[in-house]
Amino acid sequence: MKNTDPLAKHPLSAKYQNLFTKFAVNTPLRLAHFFGQAAHESNLKPRVENLNYSVEALLSKFGRHRISEVDARKLGRIRTQLANQEMLANILYGGSWGLKNLGNKTFGDGWKYRGRGIFQITGLSNYWGLTKYVQEVLGLNVDYVENPDLLLNEADSLIAALWYWQMKKLNSYADKDQGLKISRGINIGNPDTEKIPNHAEDRKVKTEKFKKVFS
Template structure:
C-alpha cells in the first residue's frame, strides 16, 4: 500500500522540504522490494529516516572531532596521530576525505568493505537513504539495480537511487522478515553494526520514529 505525503510528514516531519521529491521514489522502492505491510513500512521508514536525517542527508558526514574518532573507531582503523591530524578541533574542521580513507581503508577496509584501491574509502563513503558504504556494497547494489554504481557512486545522491538502493539492501539482508517478527532493534543493529543483537547508534531515535510510524500507518 503506497503511503501518502501526509503520512510521510507525520512520521518524518523534518523531511518537509524534500517530502514531495522522495514520496514517489519511496513508494516505488517499497513496492519493488516487498516492503508492503504496516510492520515492514514502519520499520523501513524509521530506519532510513534515522540514517538520512529524515531524508535530508544523502552523503555521509565525516566531520568527526578528534575525541569522536578515537572513541568510535579502533586503532587498527585510525591511529592516534592520524586522528589528531584529521579530526575536528576548535577553529579547524575535520579533514573528511582523509578520515574516510583511514577508517574505511587499509586492511580493515579491504576485508570488510572491498576497498582495495587508494581513495576507495572516500569514493565509496556512505550514500543513499541507508548509507551504503564500501566498494563491495556499491558493486553489489549496482548489479542488483542495474546501475553503474562502482563507476558512478554519486548516483546514490539522487532521490530515486537513494531510495531504491536502501530498499534493495533492506531486502537483501532479510530485514522484511525481521520486521515481520517485530525485531526492530536487531534491524538497527544489522544496519549500524553489521550484526544483530547489539544496541545501534541512535537506538532511542530509531525506536521513537518506529513507534510513530506504527501509529500513523495503523
C-alpha cells in the same frame, strides 16, 4: 471509499509504490520499520556521510587498528580547523579493515565509496553489489561504482535502501516487530550481533511514530 492501502499513507511510499511493492515492503509493520530507520539515518533525504569528526570522537569511536592517535590528532577537527574528511575516510575505511569489511581495494576507495543515500550505502562491495542488482534484476542501465553520487538522487537512494533492506532480510524481522534486530542490521550490518546499535532509542521512537502513520 477510504484508501486502506498502507503505501498511500506517506508521500514517499505513495510516489514510489511500484518500488516498495517490488521489494515487498508494503505492510504496515514493514513500512513502519523501514521509515523509522530511514528517518533516523537521514530524515528520509539522500545524504552524503559527514566525517567531520573531532579528535576526541576519533579516539573514542574507532580503535587504534583503524586510526592511530597521531593521525587522529593531525586530521581530526579541533577548535581552529575542520577535520580532513577525505583523508579520514581513506584511513578509516581503508587498509586491511576496509578490504575485509567493505571491499575497498585501493587508497582512495574509502572516500569515493563513503556513505551515501537514505541508508548510507558504504564501501566498494556494496556499491558493486547494488550495481549488479539493478542491472541484472531491475534492468536499469546505471553504474554506482562509476558514479557513486547517483545515490544522492531520491529514486536511486530509495532503490539502494530497499536493496540493502532486502539483502539483510529485514522484512522477516519487521514481521515479528523486532526493532532492535533491524537497528543492528542497519547500523552494524548484522541483525544477529549482540552489539548495541548507535542511537537505538531514537530508532525505536521514530519507528513507533511511523506505526501510527501506516496503521
